[in-house]
Amino acid sequence: MSLTLGIRMALAGGRESLARMALMALGLAVGVMLLLLTLTALPIMQSHVDRLAWHRTTEASPATAPDPALWLAVTDRYAGHDVIRVNVAALGPRPPVPPGVEKLPGPGEVVVSPALAELMRSIPADQLRDRFPGRVIGTIGDDGLIAPSELVGIVGRTPEEMRKTYGALEIRGIEQPGEPLDVKALWQLVFTLIAVLIVGPVVVFVSMVTRIGGARRERRFAAIRLAGATRWQTALLAATETAMAALTATLAGFLGYQAIRPLVAHYVTLGHGMPIFVADVAAPVGQALAVLVAVPALAVATTLVALRPVQISPLGTRHPVPRRPPRVWRLIPLAAGVLGLWYLVRLDNNPLLSVAAPMSILVGLVLSGPWVCQWASRAMARLSRNATTLIVARRIAADPYSAFRSVSGAALAMFVATVLGMVAAGERVSASDVESVLRQGVVAVHVEGAPEESLAPLISDGVVVARRGPGLRIIVDCADLKRVANVRCPLPWWSYDGKSTGDLFVVPQRLAPRGFAVPDTDSSAPVQTLFIPTDGTQAAEERVRTLAANVAPGARTHTNRDLAAQAIQRLATWDTALPPAMVFVLLVAACSLTVSTVTGLIERRRPFALLRASGMRLGELRRMVLLETVVPLGVTVAGGVGVAMLIVYLLVSPTQWVLPSGGFFIGLGAGVLAALAVSAIALPLMDVATRHDSVRFE
Amino acid sequence: MNKVLIGRRLHKSFGQTPALRGADLSVEAGEVLALMGPSGSGKSTLLHCLAGILSPDSGEVVFDGRRVDLMPDRERSRLRRSAFGFVFQFGQLVPELPILENIALPLLLGGTRRRTALAAAEKWLPRLGLESVGARLPGEVSGGQGQRAAIARALIASPRLVFADEPTGSLDSVAADEVMELLVTCAKTQDAGVVLVTHEPRMAAFADRTVTVRDGRVVEAAVLR
Numbered sequence: 001m002s003l004t005l006g007i008r009m010a011l012a013g014g015r016e017s018l019a020r021m022a023l024m025a026l027g028l029a030v031g032v033m034l035l036l037l038t039l040t041a042l043p044i045m046q047s048h049v050d051r052l053a054w055h056r057t058t059e060a061s062p063a064t065a066p067d068p069a070l071w072l073a074v075t076d077r078y079a080g081h082d083v084i085r086v087n088v089a090a091l092g093p094r095p096p097v098p099p100g101v102e103k104l105p106g107p108g109e110v111v112v113s114p115a116l117a118e119l120m121r122s123i124p125a126d127q128l129r130d131r132f133p134g135r136v137i138g139t140i141g142d143d144g145l146i147a148p149s150e151l152v153g154i155v156g157r158t159p160e161e162m163r164k165t166y167g168a169l170e171i172r173g174i175e176q177p178g179e180p181l182d183v184k185a186l187w188q189l190v191f192t193l194i195a196v197l198i199v200g201p202v203v204v205f206v207s208m209v210t211r212i213g214g215a216r217r218e219r220r221f222a223a224i225r226l227a228g229a230t231r232w233q234t235a236l237l238a239a240t241e242t243a244m245a246a247l248t249a250t251l252a253g254f255l256g257y258q259a260i261r262p263l264v265a266h267y268v269t270l271g272h273g274m275p276i277f278v279a280d281v282a283a284p285v286g287q288a289l290a291v292l293v294a295v296p297a298l299a300v301a302t303t304l305v306a307l308r309p310v311q312i313s314p315l316g317t318r319h320p321v322p323r324r325p326p327r328v329w330r331l332i333p334l335a336a337g338v339l340g341l342w343y344l345v346r347l348d349n350n351p352l353l354s355v356a357a358p359m360s361i362l363v364g365l366v367l368s369g370p371w372v373c374q375w376a377s378r379a380m381a382r383l384s385r386n387a388t389t390l391i392v393a394r395r396i397a398a399d400p401y402s403a404f405r406s407v408s409g410a411a412l413a414m415f416v417a418t419v420l421g422m423v424a425a426g427e428r429v430s431a432s433d434v435e436s437v438l439r440q441g442v443v444a445v446h447v448e449g450a451p452e453e454s455l456a457p458l459i460s461d462g463v464v465v466a467r468r469g470p471g472l473r474i475i476v477d478c479a480d481l482k483r484v485a486n487v488r489c490p491l492p493w494w495s496y497d498g499k500s501t502g503d504l505f506v507v508p509q510r511l512a513p514r515g516f517a518v519p520d521t522d523s524s525a526p527v528q529t530l531f532i533p534t535d536g537t538q539a540a541e542e543r544v545r546t547l548a549a550n551v552a553p554g555a556r557t558h559t560n561r562d563l564a565a566q567a568i569q570r571l572a573t574w575d576t577a578l579p580p581a582m583v584f585v586l587l588v589a590a591c592s593l594t595v596s597t598v599t600g601l602i603e604r605r606r607p608f609a610l611l612r613a614s615g616m617r618l619g620e621l622r623r624m625v626l627l628e629t630v631v632p633l634g635v636t637v638a639g640g641v642g643v644a645m646l647i648v649y650l651l652v653s654p655t656q657w658v659l660p661s662g663g664f665f666i667g668l669g670a671g672v673l674a675a676l677a678v679s680a681i682a683l684p685l686m687d688v689a690t691r692h693d694s695v696r697f698e
Numbered sequence: 699m700n701k702v703l704i705g706r707r708l709h710k711s712f713g714q715t716p717a718l719r720g721a722d723l724s725v726e727a728g729e730v731l732a733l734m735g736p737s738g739s740g741k742s743t744l745l746h747c748l749a750g751i752l753s754p755d756s757g758e759v760v761f762d763g764r765r766v767d768l769m770p771d772r773e774r775s776r777l778r779r780s781a782f783g784f785v786f787q788f789g790q791l792v793p794e795l796p797i798l799e800n801i802a803l804p805l806l807l808g809g810t811r812r813r814t815a816l817a818a819a820e821k822w823l824p825r826l827g828l829e830s831v832g833a834r835l836p837g838e839v840s841g842g843q844g845q846r847a848a849i850a851r852a853l854i855a856s857p858r859l860v861f862a863d864e865p866t867g868s869l870d871s872v873a874a875d876e877v878m879e880l881l882v883t884c885a886k887t888q889d890a891g892v893v894l895v896t897h898e899p900r901m902a903a904f905a906d907r908t909v910t911v912r913d914g915r916v917v918e919a920a921v922l923r
Contacts, residue, residue, distance in 0.1 A: 005806065012794040216793070223790045226751075227803045227851065228779025230772050314751050314778070 006240025009220070017217075020209060021241065023595070025249040027206040028299055030588070032253025034202060035291045037264060039283035047280035048270050050177030051146045054098045055084065057175040064173035067092025069104065070162035071171045072554050077562050078128055078542060081273070083116070084152040085131060087553050089162040096174045098154065100144020105156030110134040112153040113145055127542035131549035147274035157553075166450045167554035204409030205588050207302065208595040215603060225314035235304055242303040246296035254292060257283075326371040326400055334364025334643070342650045365415060365643065369404035369636050376635040377403075388620050392627040400632075406596035407633040410589035410675050414668060415640030421664045422648040437504055438560045441536030442484045443544040444504060446529050450552040455527060457551050458544075463532050467525035473517045475525055484531035491516040504529070590678035593629060601625065601685060609690040621690065622683045630676065637672055702727040702858060702891060705748050708757035710740075710914075717743040718754065719914035725859065730882055730892040732905035740914040741895045742863055748893060749782055749861045750774040762858075779804045783852025783890070785862040785881065790848055791836040797843075798823070798832040801850045808855070822850035826880060842873035849881050853888060860885050863895045871900075878904045 010017065057071060070089040075082055088095075090104050097104050105111050110132045112120070117139055120129045132153045140152060162168045221234050229237070265278040283291075337360030344353045373396055381393035396403045404411075438444060447455060459465065464484050466476040478489035485504055534540035541559050548555045601608070608621055645659075703725040710718040717740045725731050725748070733741040746752040748759055750766040751774075759766040761781070766774065783804075784790060791800045798819050799806070805815035823829045826846040831839045839847070845865055852860050862881060866874035882904050885892045894905060902908050909919045 009792070009794045014794070017794075220792055220794065223792050224803070224807075225775070226778065226784050226786070226790050227807060228775050228777075228855075229807050230775040233775075233807060315746065 003236065003240060006237040007244070009237060010241035010244055017241070021245040023209040024206060024242070024299070025245040025252065027202060027209055028246055028249030028295060029252040029256060031202040031206060032250055032291060032295050033256040033260065035295070036254070036257040036283045036288055037260070037281075039287045039291065040261075040264070040281045043282055043284060044268060044276065044280050045270070048146065048276070049179055053175045053177040053179065054144065055146075055175075057096075057098075057171055057173075059169045059171055061171055061173045061175045063096075064176065065096040066094045068170050068172045069095035070157075070159055070168050072162065072165055072168040074549075074554055074556060076131065076545060076549060077557060077559070078119070078151065078545070079538060080561055081151055083128070083131075084150070085549065085553075086152070086154045087157050087162060087165065087168070088154055089157045089159045091159060091170070096171060098140075098144055098174050100141035101154065102138070105134070105137060105154055107156050107158045107161075108134045109137045109156040110153055111138050111140055112136055113140045113150050115149040116151040116153050119151065123542075124539070126546050127539055128546065130546045133550065142277060142279075145277075147276050149274045164451075165553050166448065202588055204405070204412075205592040205595065206299065208406065208592045208599070222314055238303050239300045242300050243296060246299040249299075250292050250296050253295070323399075323401065326374055328371065330367040330371045331364070333360045334368050337361030337364050338643075338647060338650065341647060345651050361643075361647065362412070365412060365640060366408060368639075369408055369411065369632075370400040372635055372639055373404045373632045374400040376631065380631060387616075388624050389627065392624055392631065395628060396631060403628065403632040404636060406593060406600075407589075407629065407636055409592045410633060410672065411636035411640045413589050414637045414672065415644045417668065418641045418644035419648055421668075422645065422659070423651075425659065425664070437486055438531075438558065439484055439486060439533075440560050441534045441541070442559065443532045443534060443541050443548075444484075444529055444558045445532060445544070445548045445552070446556045446558070447527050447548075447552045448554065450527065450555065452527055454551055455530065458530055458532060458548060463530055465527055466529045466531070467519070468528040469517050469525050471515070473515045474528060475517045475519050477519055478516075481531070484533060590675035593633075593675055594678055594681055597625065597629060597680075597683075598685070600628075605690065608686070612690045618687055618690070622686055625683060625686065626676075626680060633672065633676065641668070700727045701725065702762065703748060703893075704758075704760045705744070706758050706760075708744065708747050708754045708759070710743055710747060710752065710754045717914055718747065718757075720757070721911065721914060721916050723748065723909060723916050725891055725893055727858070728886065728889050728891050729907060730885070730894065730905045732894045732896055732902040732908040733911055734896060734899075734902055734908055735911035737897070739911045741911040743914075744911060744916075745861055745863055745893060745895050749784070749859075750777055776808075779808045780855050781858045783855070783857040783860040785845065785848045785852050785860060785865040787864040787867040788841075788844075791844055791851075793836055796833050796835055797828060797839065797847045800836065800847055801854055803851060804855045818854060819850070822854060825884070826850050840873075841869050842877060845869065845873075845877045846880060849877070849884060853884050853890065856888055857890050860890055860892045862892060864897075865894070866896075866898070866901055874901065 010021065055073060057073070068091045070087075070091065072087040074085045074087070076085050077083060086098070088104055090106070095104050101111055112132065117136065120132075120136075123129075132155050134155060140154070142148070145152065157165075217238075221238055224237060225234055261281045262278050265281045266275045268276055268281070270276065337357050340353050340357030340360060344350060344357055377393045377396035377400065381390060381397060384390040384393055445458060462483075464476065464480045466474050466481070469475040476491075478487070478491050481487055481491070481504075482489060487504075532544050534544060538561070541561070545557045548557055612618065612621060701724045705721060705723045708718045708721045708723075709716070719740075721740065721744050723733075723744065733745060735741045743752065747754045747757075747767070750759065750761075750769065753767055757767070761777070766777070769777070778784070791797075792803065795803070798816060801822055802810075802812075802815040802819035805818060806812065810818075820832070823832050826849060828843060828846055828850070831843055831847075836844055836847070848865070852862075860881070865881065866877050869877060878901055882892065892905075894901070896902050903922070906923045907919065907921050909916050911917070
């Protein structure tokens, strides 16, 4: 009986009830979708690590095949993109085979990724194709790629060729996926903040929506309780309405998540600048099911908690026992979280603290908001000079909890956006340092001990040769090096002007140079790096790279363009993800404010009408309603931004602590103003809502 | 006479504000008892405690030999469905249900099949002059018609007692007289007692006995019939 009665009542509840259900369903659907997408973060990163596994193959990799092979993987570059070139030679009929490939290519054969095959077709051979000598016999499948547009090729060689190539390893197996993800404290914080940035305002929006028509719903259920309904029956009736909206929302949210996965895959670039596979954007099944069950359950629970007064008494009315004003203890979780973060970053990277500290900060922000609103309103009351501001100040001071609740979504969003914006600004600073070590047009070819006679085609007039001497010193003439790199003579080893001469020699850490030496007449020391000037065009640089790939297959190359591109890729993730996220959360926060303003207007229609009947002008009433939102919003946003700056100051090194550009703050301010403007949509309703018929009592 | 409902030494406070300070009251079977008193005297709180809607802070409420104040909520809900009926000033009809279903609500909540419950409710429509409004929503009928529907709902389950808190407070004098007349007549037809809270002597005149509540205590009583 109760279920069917509940369904009938939910559908017969009129416009107010249908509007509430529709808005609740919309908010919950968005919440489900975002929660599911948030759950894909770690699987995406794990998939990335798994896909990278075979690239980490070394001679120590566990055996995966009966016969060994010779293996040399080189990360080359083309037009700012990584191009992976793996040289292989089977040492038996059943060698280890990388994923995505049916068999290891033999001498004169090449297997390439689809993106590399397409690129090879579109540009002159001497700029790329010739780096992969041989006949293309097939493409690498998705299992062997990091991303759909990865540029990777496997070149088949003879064992003799490979044995003469410096750096070639004998392997017995391909490194397998399964390495656990190591998520650093800072990234955990970033993920947590992103989750809050996205999901928090939606939660606030849903809680605001459930208040629509709350008084009328309370009266309805009080009447039912009075007629003899038990608490369980009342709960079932109340839950039915919410459950109908929540189940619809869960389905819509799941469908929305499925629909938006390709978009996420397109925008998420894990530092390599390439969109990822849609299949990798997948929330773990168990966690996804938990979300699909938990969200409707929480929505129903929220409804039941809101109706608790009715559950307790069929009168459904709360006798006014005033809630205690917020006390200063509410600042403790925030302070503790900030201290914990400082300890975490400066003293000890404790895994438990890396989760507890950010959570304590977020909880602390929510707890301290009412306290801040209370004291701001008391100050406002003391300073007010007219009835409007005085009424607003007293009202906020009387119930700072409600005042903060309506703006909490926007305040949290501003806090998180400021943290992310400042971290991104720091990244820009560090990224700009490495741009200009190599001069434009110079290709640095790191040959690492390749036979000098084989390098002859690369050495011509103007090429600067840097050799590796005893004690890992680099033997090079400084005046020569100055022709190809932005350095000062004599050559120090420490950094100056924010640049490090070590950046000229990108080698494994175990071979990192320890100093410089002046060349003498003995030129028998092995060649470390060749600095080859070109005319500065990309085509010329790529031709040098192609030549290097054939002359010294194990060589790595760098240009001035590569160093800049790496920095740009790091920033691309911030630049593509942050603005849409901020726009979204500000919109949701604006909707919460609007719902809160409209609901408050409906609930206080009679007192407002009485004020107007007593002589208050409509403009003053509107100013009052606007101030009730502006004051808490301004105070909490300012507080949130301030706390965010303090946290970033603690998290990053002093050189990286920079304020974001003026554009960022203009964007933040514009976002807050836009949120206010949307919430002000309710103001024109005040004229209708506060007319004389609202003061009738019979 | 048989006392069907007894309240002894009832105390009830809301926060720091005491509403009842040791009120004593008994209700005889089938009698119409009016509780009168100034605003804020505690008469509504006393009625709510006697009806099991509120639990007193101390004291006892006994109905048919059983302690109502000690009953779990489930039992008190059952009392409200079967042994008690309620007619309040406003707000007791469910806005989303038509008048007929509002009348049938106690039976529906008690597990009676819908068809049976609605058939029982149908019989009350002509008794209370509601034949033409059974399908309308509470918001579509007049105040008097709404109160008559509330009376029907209060009596449909043949209760022993009907609790009425200012049932005519929002009605004009003609409608008020009509509603009181119907309430008392229908209750007496079913041998149901009525506990009525009112501040209007004209409404209290329908009662068999009146008591005055002042400062949370029952201070005087008068037998009218």
